[in-house]
Amino acid sequence: MTDLAVSMPRAGRGKSLWWSSFIGLILRDVRVLRRDFIPFVIRTGMNPLLFVFVFTYVFPKIGQGFSSANGTSFGTVLLPGLISVSIMFQGIAAVAMPLSVEFSATGEIYDRVMSPLPVAGVAIEKVVFSALQSVLAAVIVFPMVVLIPSTPVHFAIHDWPLLVSVVILASLASGAMGLVIGTAIQPQQIGLIFGVVVVPVTFLGCVYYPWFLLHHVRWLQYLVLINPIVYMSEGLRAALTPDVPHMPVWAVLGALTLSTALLGWWGVRGFLKRVVS
Amino acid sequence: MGELTTSAIQIHDLVKVFQGRQEVRAVDSIDLDVQDGEIFGLLGPNGAGKTTTIGACTTRIRPTKGQITINGVDVLQDPAHARQFIGVVPQQNTLDRSCNAFENVYYHCRFFGMASGEATQRATQLLTEFKLNERAQAMPYALSGGMAQRLQIARAIAHRPRVLFLDEPTAGLDPQSRLAVWELVRGLRRQGITVLMTTHYMEEADQLCDRVAIIDHGKILVNGTPAELKQRVGGQTMMEIHVANVSPELSERLGNVAGISSVESMPNGFRLWTTGRDGLLPKVLEAMHGCDLRDVSVKEPTLETVFIRLTGRELRD
Structure with a gap:
């Protein structure tokens, strides 16, 4: 053993090292995602693919098609909704599920926790990388939801900054939600997450119907406001299908910012609790 | 070994009480001075407070009271800075299951700010020196217990820490792998890395450590070279x-x-x-x-x- 002599760590000290360390954590996640890219695409695409295929291709063909009250095709209503579900689901798949295993079963996260940056940085990296995956998921799902339906899907992007803002905020909020779940549950409870979190937030997330039409069920229209997916779907509706009635933009951006901040704070707190006793 | 004058690790009045249904005083006022370049062993039964002491030194456990300095850096005041000087091999196999052997070391180097070329060089060099180069592409689940432990040690020293913490480094290993780990640890000392290890194998402490502290119920009972300690019972x-x-x-x-x-x-x-x-x-x-x-x-x-x-x-x- 020759060249192992002890020397000062190479890349500077303090905050410049925090940044290189953070980049190192991102690079590790990119490597893992590249290795698992095909499973990632299948996991991301299968649900929206089958959903649009059955409800917007098969149903109209067999005479069971339905459209919204104002004559909007179901495909047009689903376009923003299914993209928002795909964004949200990455938070669960990219953060919550791996994290709960890495904490409890294998302890894998602890090598990253020993990196020379504040522990909160490791948690924030998880959220940021999950957000990148969410954006990628949105890009994968978009063509499916536009091209598959047999009835016309009307979309128009007039406001790119709005679309970009909504996608980024929705992606960060999803990553933060994944962090909250991943730090709170044990690996054996993952199955429960689908029943307790994914299914309710999806079905009550204005994915398959616009929020505006819920005024027929007034109590539900107010109740769903606690669900962050509602703002993701409505924000994408405002950005992609502005002809469909949607929530005001200020409400969407405000609620998404608030959700990201609250879930992020809660998730980082949970992460610190799990890692430092 | 030459004259040992500086302290790599200084622990002063360390106390850790775990709150819960039942309060557990895991570490009860420990004082310890580990000199630069020595292999120091914490010897004691399970539950004595060894792992908690290592956890506190490695920023994973927040002490109830006390002070820890590593390489002159206050661990409690500036944990992120202190981690630059610390390498850790925990009891559990914490290898990254999503990365192969090479990547485990390579990305660890990246976490510590090394550029790609340097990290590749360092990972290749360490895998060769730890006789893992033929398994560089193997995923962690395909490695034997001894190989996984060697890889964990290689990863822990990849960023050239001053102090290496080894928590029960040979627990669960076969005798041959145990001897291989001992040899590695001696090699680290030759390079000037200070080692603080825990063990409940007395022959491990006896043969490997320059100094040993015997710990029980969160307290250090006695502390000295193995020869001195044996002398304490009057031979x-x-x-x-x-x-x-x-x-x-x-x-x-x-x-x-x-x-x-x-x-x-x-x-x-x-x-x-x-x-x-x-x-x-x-x-x-x-x-x-x-x-x-x-x-x-x-x-x-x-x-x-x-x-x-x-x-x-x-x-x-």
């Missing part, structure tokens, strides 16, 4: 006698045997301490005449007999 040999019925009268009879310095009663027999054992056994057997003798064993002074002398219990109780 006494321990004899254990198991009998069917333990009686005070028998204890007294044994205490009167010339050469026996003390007698301790156990539930199933007696523990005798003696300075010399020549010709002692027949005398002891004579004193035992008429008893239902089950077993006799003699132990030369070891760190284990030191532990038994200090606590009245065996290390693996």
